[in-house]
Amino acid sequence: DSLLQERAMNFSRIGSFIRSSSSFRHPAAREFKQLSGFVEHQNSSLFICKDILFHQNVRLFSGSSTLFCTTPKSPADDENQKTSAVVTKKYFEYNQDEKNRESFEGAIDIFTDKDTRRRGSVEFIYAAMRNMEAFGVHKDLGSYKKLLDVFPKGKMIPENRLQGDFFHYPKQQQCATTLLHKMERNKVIPDEEMGNILLNVFGKYATPYKRYCRMMYWMPKFKNLSPFPLPDEMPNEALELAKLAIKQITSVDPTTKLQIIETEDVPDSNDKTWVVSGQSFNQQDLLENLKAGTPLYVEGAFRVWLKESQVSYFILRGPPIPAPPPPAVDNDELNIISRWMDGDKSPAGTVVKEPTVHEQEDGTILAVCATGSSSRDSLLSWIRVLETTNPNLANMAVLFTLTSPLGPVIPVKDETGLSHK
16 A cells, blocks of 8 residues: 555656646647546545556556657557458458468568558558468568568657656557567567567567567577477378377387388278377287286277377277285395395395386276277277287277267267257
């Protein structure tokens, strides 16, 4: 409360300074003078001060040495969708074959050459950001720099401390900050040239330049920290995506071997598709040590995300292996230490074999696969191929559950139909 009262007093001093100046010939300034008088009459200076702090209703901005007051929209307000639709139809209406980087940058050049004062630059940038995915430039740094270059240079740089503190040109700053957020979501790291563009447009005390500095500090640190690196350009083929997904899932065991199966080569196969199978030598040993008649379950489909692409995979799960009991005798006690070089056996027994990474509490993962159709017939072909490298699998009872912890995948219309029954 004391801090708000102090800020309210500072605001009253600013208002007194403004009212005593000779710059109230402007209508907006006269409106501010009337508003300030009304506020002082109602003893509500603290309320107006809070509105200024949170940029809700009243915001100060300056042109040269004159200080004005107006009630613009909040800087958190997003674009006008109707205006963006009009701009999209005017500049970004291309056929699907013509939507590329050259046509996108050509639309920007048409807008910048049309008006040297760059009127409507905010609406144009919002509309361009909505169409970046359609043109395939949402991960291109040059396109982002060309969009930032649409802003006029120099006129939006704060000239004093008040302009820098009170979000000078809020609509333009919010637009540039949204553009930087889009870059961060698409994992595009800015460069020094983009920083120079922001300095020439908004200055070093503006919010977009502060956002740029944070991105330049943090994004290079996190760029290569992922334990599962993926290529910058993700493949469009489902088979290549399945290879990346199975390789990422089975990377916990370096001995895992990937196998590409064509179901056309499998006898009695009805579904003509491909299967990407992953199994390590440790998993083969676990499968060979199982007793005959042990139930095994084919479970799925589970989901793994590779950037914007989703891949469904299935697992072959066996029963969980119980953990070994804790040792009854401590092998480090001095009174039971044996001379192993003389052939004496330790009373504590032998070393217990540690469980592998595939042996989990809820079951043992024996194999992983992803199929082109995710059908039961393709999974049956997968099991038949596994029997060639795992002969003991023919003695097991394999059950196809095809369920996941998230529940079965039910279409919306079927689900609504079940709810009425």
